[in-house]
Amino acid sequence: MNAPIVDPYQGEFPETIEEYLHHGTMKCIAFNRTGTLLAAGCSNGSCVIWDFETRGLAREFCDKDCTAPITSVSWSKYGHRLLASATDKSLTLWDVSTGEKIARITLQQTPLRASLQPGSPTPSICLACPLSSAPLLVDLNTGSTTVLPVSVSENGNPPAPNPRNKFADGTPPFTPTAATFDKHGDLIYVGNSKGEILIVDSKSIQVHAVILIPGGTVVKDIVLSRDGQYLLTNSNDRVIRVYKNILPVKSSREEIRNISTNCNDYASHYDKLKANGASCLILSCELSDAISKIQWKAPCFSGNGEWILGASANKGEHRLQIWNQAGRLVKILEGPKEALIDLAWHPVEPTIVTVSVTGYVYIWAKEHVENWSAFAPDFVELEENEEYVEREDEFDLNPREEMAEELEIDENAYVDIETYEKNAMFSDVEDSVAEITFLPAIPSPDAPDEQPEKCLGSSSKLEDSNHSGSPSSMDAVQNGQTIPPASSPMEVDNSTAEDPAEGPNSKRKRRLSVKGLEMQQSEKGKKPGTKNKSNGKSTKFSAKQMESANGNSSAFDDEATEDDEVNIDC
Template identity: 65%
Template sequence: MNAPIIDPLQGDFPEVIEEYLEHGVMKCIAFNRRGTLLAAGCADGSCIIWDFETRGIAKELHDKDCVAAITSVCWSKDGHCILVSAADKSLTLWDVVSGEKITRTTLQQTPLQARLHPGSAKSLCLACPLSSAPMIVDLNTGSTTVLPVSVSDTGAGLPPPSRNKFSDGSPPFTPTAACFNKYGDLVYVGNSKGEILIVDHKNKQVRAVVPISGGSVIKNIVFSRNGQYLLTNSNDRTIRIYENLLPLKDGLKVLDELSTSCDEVDEAEKLKAVGSKCLALFREFQDSITKIHWKVPCFSGDGEWVVGGSASKGEHKIYIWDRAGHLVKILEGPKEALIDLAWHPVHPIVVSVSLTGLVYIWAKDYTENWSAFAPDFKELEENEEYIEREDEFDLMPETEKVKDTDVNEDDEVDIMTVENESVFSDSDMSQEELCFLPAVPCPDVPEQQDKCVGSTSKLTDSNHSGSPLSEEAGQNGQAMNHASSPVEEDTGGTRLKRKRKPSEKGMELQAEKVRKPLKTMKSSGKISKIKNKPVLEQDTDSYVFADDVTDEYH
């Protein structure tokens, strides 16, 4: 699509379903950093990698030891590895290029979500289990470090008691959301008390606390791509956006300075005071009419749009707001529940997963601005007769040539240097990224031949009307198949025969037999059936073919 012919006043958000992907029952999706590959976890334990440009399957990762449904997929920053969490409590790290399993770790609880460290440490990941606190997992050794989920757990850093309750007697433990910041030196944890904890995962210490109004359970927490905004989804049916006041790098040093300068004596109040200087509430999003819950919220690739997927059963609705808080679009899909979605890192494309396992691709419905082709282009409301100029089609003399341009043809053109894209502000990686994989062609599935199932009368009617040729049955009274009839039913109505092509000799005999006319007689007192239709013999001059006559006596 040419950018100059696109209306600039149109919003950069998707509007219609452009296509859908189908392969098994897919449960979760994730784009790589460039948006060229899409990974999808399936219900049978496999991970499918789609080439998003060609919509073809580039790789299929399947572990014979894993047959449980995939709960989350996560790409490494360079795109060479994929972390897959499954319902059988396993974490598997895959090499994308070779398709081989690097390592596999089994946890004590089912991980609902797992995220690789955004830095160069591919062996570290953050896992959020079903009924325990978030933990840092070393994939090489299998060791786990449980993170604190409340201020009371700061010193010990231990998991909650065995009865799924906090040590301070709070309500039973619920799944906790957590995510790394942009460079992975801090972990932001959202707990069931409605608090955002900023945790130093190396020392297992809570460095700041940000309370949320209402104190509802935080179900999702995610950073924008540039790390400047934090999004939370709570049980009070509200999506909140916080502005990150900490620097993207060396956030721990700033936290130490803030903690030292704070004059609060009480430890809890001190952490809240530090938290107020780390995150600032920017905007709240909710549907004030229907008050629906949100299943999966996320940012757009540039952070300008906020997306929320409806959690209502049987609804596939996607709400899109601008960062100022205005609802700009509601995308309504098929009558299938939405379970996961992701925004393309570069383009205005949203990919959503339905409960049936299909992946829908939402794209923008572009309207071309044809007047942008040339300055003298004119759009006509209706057809007009064109009157040519007098010299419009005159031959121009060869002496008149195009004016010379100011371009110096001797200058060397650099076609090797690749400029960093503005979308990727941190494109300073020393290791080459994996952007594309060769697509694997899928063989066509031969269509099964439809079987004709019907009553005896319907088959008989279709056979007589479809072909002028027929043969009488032998001793059993069974009819042969016609050339245009796929199946034929025998006299007992219990067996179907496939069509059989007659031989050349049989066709010649059949043609000679058909050509012989038979003159019917009025005095015979018989009724003839022509093509299964009874006709009274009243016209002595009428002729019928011998094959079409069946005599019946009164």
């Protein structure tokens, strides 16, 4: 709607941590379809929904049964349902608008990831990827599960008719297997431990095609882009591979059935599946870090599918790399010295959200550059000096052009003040379904001890003010741990008295951006204890942050290893 005045070339990548969110210890995140709400699963079993416009806490779902750390959260297509998987082997489905628990199912294995079927507005089927067995399709209403095939025998025999027999047929113990629905939930892409992508029909649970991944190592993640055009795999050989999906996004099931029934003159069934695979996915590029060869964590596509984002899986590193579709590295983002455990790219904006092991959620966004010409409508910003060429009639008493301009507006022209267009970005919305894009805010009553004049100052000042203090220091204060000696009492006051109105445990802070990060980078080599007084607060901030991170490192590392081992090799 505001399209005519918004600059479309405002850039594609986030550049800096704009803000962070804090509520308990968040473990995993997911955006709703339009990116207006961000769901997060916490280590205490609760799920929270942040209003991403105001960056305020909109809802919290908790229950006496749900106390185990959440491993993943998933939205239904139009935001009516939220599915959470937890380490107590449970799947919990929440009604977003009422906050009621609709269903809770306990599986045999801990689901590492669970996603709702994208086809339906109120799905009851979800795809769960457990810790050490094949992916399951779970009916949340009945609790019935269907095990998906994770391999196809190469000896020419068709796959075992009953996939449940897989446990008995001598295949090696299952590793966690990655799987994802396609755009409309017709097909499931399964990445197995042998380095194959299996395309499975979500209705008949039949393997239609196999794609061999070069390298043939365990597939850790398999992710579809938002428009369904691209698929990426993250393999244990430290390479992210991007595939172009050449099946039609709609009616992909019919198409693949056609492919499968077409020709049959292959030496074996396996050859036929491979041939089918060749007409489903085409490898378009391979992404890896040529120098340090790091393992990747939680790779994903940007909202428009043009960029691929991967995070370093190294401990104590919060590093993101962005590639374009041609496989060229275009941006490296480096955050605080905390391992990253989950991330998401905003569906429409150049904004990335990452979760660190400390349970903080960082929001990476474009740095806001003031567009000065917006303040003076007659002025145009120039990249460099230009010679001004005076108009012929510029100093005439009656400039002709101005008169012509006056005539342009026909005051009798019809104006329409009522009709408006829908956002073209989300053209796939069915009109019949009312999408939940915002949750009505319930203003929480004033805290009695609220301080007057509690205002964070002007936006421009906020950018380089580090009034908010370091998140880690706040964490330390909140956990009741001793405050690192490096922090001055004044700063502690700041962080505890931060915003009494926001509730005891939820925080949303604007962070120092450029300056702070630069300082932090420069501080990296130094020992945590060193403190450069002349650099003022920013230095204190980073030193303190490192120190408190170090102080808590044992706890964080434990968490990190737990997560890492699950996803890398077992």
